[in-house]
Amino acid sequence: MIDxxxxxxxxxxxxxxxxxxxxxxxxxxxxxxxxSECAYYPDKGHAWLFSDVDTHIQLLRYFFQNAAFPEKLKGF
Known part of the structure; x- marks a missing residue:
């Protein structure tokens, strides 16, 4: 249980x-x-946001500004 x-x-x-x-x-x-939401970046490790800054920015725009969900990310 998560409290x-x-x-x-x-x-x-x-x-x-x-x-x-x-x-x-x-x-x-x-x-x-x-x-709240969650997703993952296929075939990437923990620090993926440093190697793909554009996708990271797309994720921020999606979450805070209702922009399109980044194509490279996958939902669970």
């Missing part, structure tokens, strides 16, 4: 090469707040 409350929505993002435990916790945490 946590979010005051604001959050977007949990991981690289596809990260441990399944990370992905599982991101799904669980996102479910704790109806306004």
């Amino acid at each position: 946590i409350n979010f005051a604001n929505p959050a977007f949990f993002i991981s690289g596809g090469k990260e441990a399944e435990t990370i992905h599982d916790w991101h799904r669980r945490l996102a479910q704790k707040n109806a306004r």
